[in-house]
Amino acid sequence: MIHYWRDYQKEIAEDEFFYVRSCIRQNFFPGAENLFIDILRNKLGKKVFEDADHTTCTGIGYHSDIVPIETTMTVIARQFALMKERGYRNLVISCVTSFGLYSEILDLWKHDPALKTKIEGYLSEATGRSFDEPANMVHASDILYKFRYEIAEQAVNRLVNNETGLPLRVVDHIGCHYAKTFPERGIGGSEFPQVLTGLIKAWGGETVDYPERRHCCGFGFRQYILQSSRGYSISHSRTKLESMMPYEPDLIVANCPGCAMFLDRWQYTLEETDGSVYGPGRTKIPVVTHEELAGLVLGYDPWEIGLQTHQVPVEGLLDKIGIRYDPEKKYADRQGKLIGDTVAVTAIV
Amino acid sequence: MMPREKPYIKSNRQEIPAFAGMTSDAQPVTGNRQPVTVRVAVVGGGPAGMAAVGALAAMHIGVDWYEKEDRVGGKLNNYHQLFPDRVPASEAFGQLVKGTYHNHIDRHLGKAITSVGVNAGRISLNGKDHKIGEADAVILATGFDFFDARHKEEFGYGIYKHVITSADLETVFADGDKLLNVNGSAPASVAFVHCVGSRDEQVGVSYCSRLCCITGIKQAIQIRREYRETRVYNFYIDMRAFGRGYEELYREAQENHGVRFIRGRVSEASEDEQGRIRVKAEDTLMSRPIKLTVDWLVLLIGMSPSCSAVLSGKGEREKSFTNAENPLTGSAVKGQPGVFLAGCCAGPMSIPESVASGRSAAVQAAEYLNKKNGNSE
Amino acid sequence: MKTKFGFDIHDNRQIDLDLEDTRFADEVAVVVKSWKACMKCGACVGTCPVGKGVLNLTGINYQPALTTCLMCGKCLLVCPRGINTRHLILEVMNKYREYGKAV
Structure with a gap:
C-alpha cells in the first residue's frame, strides 16, 4: 500500500483525554502544558485527566543508551496501566520523543506479541499492575489541529x-x-x-x-x-x-x-x-x-x-x-x- | 500521468498530423476479403498491439482490435524522439500503423476492456458492467502506466512547479514548448533523477524499469542541444544502458554534450526562495554529500503494471505485471488457454521489444488456434 | 569568537555544486576531450604502480600526487573508455603550470 502525503490522516479522539507531560517541555516552557490543559478544559470544554503518578517515559535515557529497552517498555506499560486505572482510553502525549517511543513500542509489540507478554510479566512483578493499549494515541499538537477551527x-x-x-x-x-x-x-x-x-x-x-x-x-x-x-x-x-x-x-x-x-x-x-x-x-x-x-x-x-x-x-x-x-x-x-x-x-x- | 497545466511553458502545439488519429476510413484498406473462420481479439492500441494486429491480419486471421482511447498509438503519441537514434516518434508510429489498415481488422476505438473470461475455449471480453465482445483467443497488449511520482513525496512532484517527470518533459519536446526558468530565460541547470518508481521498496517496486536510464540520457542530450549553456546533471544509482546503441549514447552524452553523471540518488528536493529546486544527494564516488540548485528537476519515472487487473479483475492496488506460463519461451498465460501477453503488460520493454513481443504473441495465438481446430501437422 | 562554550560549530562536508568552478577541467577537456567519457570505474587507480591514487577523475584538478607519476602508461592499457590517461596527466600538469603555480 503506497501513500502520498494527502493520504496521511489519522483518527483523533473527540474527548476524554489522558494527558502525559514532557520532561523537557515542563522545564523549559513551564507554562505550556498547563496552558494546553486550560485550553482543552475551559475553551474547548473537553475532559482531560492528568495523573500525579505519571513519570518520564525514559526517552532521553533510552536514546542515550543508558536505559535498556525492556525498562523503557515497562515504564511505558506503567503509564498505560495508570490510564486504565483511571478509566481512560485516549492518550495524549505532550512530547514528540515520547510519542515516537510509545509508537515504536506498540509497533514492536504488534510484531512480537511474546515481547508484550514479557513486559506484562515485568510490570505485574514490579508493581502488580496490568494495562491495556490505548484505543487512540495522539500527540498534543494533533488535538490542536483537530480543533483548530473551534480555536479560530x-x-x-x-x-x-x-x-x-x-x-x-x-x-x-x-x-x-x-x-x-x-x-x-x-x-x-x-x-x-x-x-x-x-x-x-x-x-x-x-x-x-x-x-x-x-x-x-x-x-x-x-x-x-x-x-x-x-x-x-x-x-x-x-x-x-x-x-x-x-x-x-x-x-x-x-x-x-x-x-x-x-x-x-x-x-x-x-x-x-x-x-x-x-x-x-x-x-x-x-x-x-x-x-x-x-x-x-x-x-x-x-x-x-x-x-x-x-x-x-x-x-x-x-x-x-x-x-x-x-x-x-x-x-x-x-x-x-x-x-x-x-x-x-x-x-x- | 497526472494532468498538469503548463502555464509556465510557452505552448507551440502543432496540429496533430492526419495519420496520428486513425479512424476506420482514414487510409485505403489492404488485403483480400477472404472468409475468416476464427477471430482473435487484441486489447490495446500501442506499439505491441499495432504489431500484433498487423501480424495476425497478414496470417489471414480476423482481428477485433480494442483501444480505450479514441485513437491508436498509445503512449507513442506523446513521445518526441525515440532513443537511441532520435527517430521521430511519429515516424515509428507511421511504420507500425501501416500494417493495421487491413480488411481483416475491425477497430473498436473508445472501448475499455476491464476483464476477460475464459469459458470452454471461448473468450469473453467485458467492459465495466457489460460484455463487449467474444473471441477465440485474445492478446493482451494493455501496456503500462507511468509511475505516479507523487508517491515519492520527497521530490515534491505536484507541489513544486519546477519538478516534472520525464513524461512531462517528453510532451514539452513533442509540443515544441520551451523549458524556461523562473525569469523566463534559458535554464542555467537541469537535473535528472534516475529510478523514480523503480528499484524502490519504499513504494513497493522491486524491479528495474530498464528504459529510464536511456530516457534520461536522451533527454539530457536534447536539453544540451537546445540550450548550449545549460548545465545538465544525471543522478543515478547504476547506469543500465543495455540496448543497441544505448552505451554509445551514454558516452556521447558525456563526451560530446558535457552531461554530468553523478552516482548517487537524490534524497530530497525543496524549493528555494526564488522558486528554483534545491536537491540533496551524495556523490557516492567521492563519499561526500552534495547540494545543487537547478531550474528544473526531471524525475525519470518507471513503468507500473496496468494489465493483470484486466486478467483477474483485481483492483488498482493489487496490480502487478502478469507472468507468462513459460516466460523464457512463450507468452501464453497459465490456466487461461487462449490468452497471450504482448508488450509492457508482461514487464518493462522498449519499443522494438514490444513490437517483437506483439508479433511473437500473434504467432503463438495462430499456433494455438491451429492446434485447437485440429489443423496441426 | 566572543564566548567559549566548550565546543566548536562545524561546517559539514557537503559539496556545494552551485559554487563549482569547472574552468580548469573544461580547459583540459579541450585538449584531451576523451576524459569527459570517464565513468569512474577506478581501473587506472587500481593498476597504478605508484599506489597513491595518482589519477582521481571524480573531478579533474591538479593533485600533488600527480608529480609522482612514473609515466609508465599502465593506466592507458586498462581504461575501458580508451581515455589517453598519459596525455591527460601531462596536460593537467601543463595547465597547472600555465596557471602560474609551480608543480
Whole structure:
C-alpha cells in the first residue's frame, strides 16, 4: 500500500483525554502544558485527566543508551496501566520523543506479541499492575489541529501583522519522531507535514516552505548530552536557521519540546559564538510551541503562559500581532516581586 | 500521468498530423476479403498491439482490435524522439500503423476492456458492467502506466512547479514548448533523477524499469542541444544502458554534450526562495554529500503494471505485471488457454521489444488456434 | 569568537555544486576531450604502480600526487573508455603550470 502525503490522516479522539507531560517541555516552557490543559478544559470544554503518578517515559535515557529497552517498555506499560486505572482510553502525549517511543513500542509489540507478554510479566512483578493499549494515541499538537477551527472561532488575535495587515510568515518545525519513523501516524506524513501548517493557516498566518524544512533541529540526544559533542547539535540548528533566513520569518513554531528549546537557545549561543543572527534587521527569530501559539491566538497574557522564559525575546512578535503586555511584569512573580532579569543570565559557561 | 497545466511553458502545439488519429476510413484498406473462420481479439492500441494486429491480419486471421482511447498509438503519441537514434516518434508510429489498415481488422476505438473470461475455449471480453465482445483467443497488449511520482513525496512532484517527470518533459519536446526558468530565460541547470518508481521498496517496486536510464540520457542530450549553456546533471544509482546503441549514447552524452553523471540518488528536493529546486544527494564516488540548485528537476519515472487487473479483475492496488506460463519461451498465460501477453503488460520493454513481443504473441495465438481446430501437422 | 562554550560549530562536508568552478577541467577537456567519457570505474587507480591514487577523475584538478607519476602508461592499457590517461596527466600538469603555480 503506497501513500502520498494527502493520504496521511489519522483518527483523533473527540474527548476524554489522558494527558502525559514532557520532561523537557515542563522545564523549559513551564507554562505550556498547563496552558494546553486550560485550553482543552475551559475553551474547548473537553475532559482531560492528568495523573500525579505519571513519570518520564525514559526517552532521553533510552536514546542515550543508558536505559535498556525492556525498562523503557515497562515504564511505558506503567503509564498505560495508570490510564486504565483511571478509566481512560485516549492518550495524549505532550512530547514528540515520547510519542515516537510509545509508537515504536506498540509497533514492536504488534510484531512480537511474546515481547508484550514479557513486559506484562515485568510490570505485574514490579508493581502488580496490568494495562491495556490505548484505543487512540495522539500527540498534543494533533488535538490542536483537530480543533483548530473551534480555536479560530474564539480567537482574540490572528497571526497577522498588525501594521501591514499581511499574514505572519511562520516557520513550522515538526519534531523528527512525530512522523519520520511512522509517517502514517503524522498528519500529512513526514515530507509535507500538515499538523502545524494547519494551525498556522487556520489562525491567519502563512507557512514558510524553506529548503531545510525537514532538517533535524540538531537535538540528537547523544550529541547534545556531552558538552564536547554539542558542536554537532548546534551546527544542524545553524543549517536550518541559515536556510530559513532569506524568508525573513516572523516566528518559528515547533511541536517538539526539544526542537523548540534548541531553536530558541541555540540562537543565543550562535550570536555569542560568532555574532550570527538570523531574523530580519539583525534580530533573532522568536520561537514558540504549539500550545503557546494557541494561547496567543486565544488572548492569554504572555507572561501568564511563560513566554518570559524564552531565550529569544518575544516582545517584537507580540508587537507585530498587536498583543498588549506589561513590560514591567515580565519577570514579576504572582505577588508582583521581580524574580530576575536578562542581565543576570549572561554568564553561562 | 497526472494532468498538469503548463502555464509556465510557452505552448507551440502543432496540429496533430492526419495519420496520428486513425479512424476506420482514414487510409485505403489492404488485403483480400477472404472468409475468416476464427477471430482473435487484441486489447490495446500501442506499439505491441499495432504489431500484433498487423501480424495476425497478414496470417489471414480476423482481428477485433480494442483501444480505450479514441485513437491508436498509445503512449507513442506523446513521445518526441525515440532513443537511441532520435527517430521521430511519429515516424515509428507511421511504420507500425501501416500494417493495421487491413480488411481483416475491425477497430473498436473508445472501448475499455476491464476483464476477460475464459469459458470452454471461448473468450469473453467485458467492459465495466457489460460484455463487449467474444473471441477465440485474445492478446493482451494493455501496456503500462507511468509511475505516479507523487508517491515519492520527497521530490515534491505536484507541489513544486519546477519538478516534472520525464513524461512531462517528453510532451514539452513533442509540443515544441520551451523549458524556461523562473525569469523566463534559458535554464542555467537541469537535473535528472534516475529510478523514480523503480528499484524502490519504499513504494513497493522491486524491479528495474530498464528504459529510464536511456530516457534520461536522451533527454539530457536534447536539453544540451537546445540550450548550449545549460548545465545538465544525471543522478543515478547504476547506469543500465543495455540496448543497441544505448552505451554509445551514454558516452556521447558525456563526451560530446558535457552531461554530468553523478552516482548517487537524490534524497530530497525543496524549493528555494526564488522558486528554483534545491536537491540533496551524495556523490557516492567521492563519499561526500552534495547540494545543487537547478531550474528544473526531471524525475525519470518507471513503468507500473496496468494489465493483470484486466486478467483477474483485481483492483488498482493489487496490480502487478502478469507472468507468462513459460516466460523464457512463450507468452501464453497459465490456466487461461487462449490468452497471450504482448508488450509492457508482461514487464518493462522498449519499443522494438514490444513490437517483437506483439508479433511473437500473434504467432503463438495462430499456433494455438491451429492446434485447437485440429489443423496441426 | 566572543564566548567559549566548550565546543566548536562545524561546517559539514557537503559539496556545494552551485559554487563549482569547472574552468580548469573544461580547459583540459579541450585538449584531451576523451576524459569527459570517464565513468569512474577506478581501473587506472587500481593498476597504478605508484599506489597513491595518482589519477582521481571524480573531478579533474591538479593533485600533488600527480608529480609522482612514473609515466609508465599502465593506466592507458586498462581504461575501458580508451581515455589517453598519459596525455591527460601531462596536460593537467601543463595547465597547472600555465596557471602560474609551480608543480
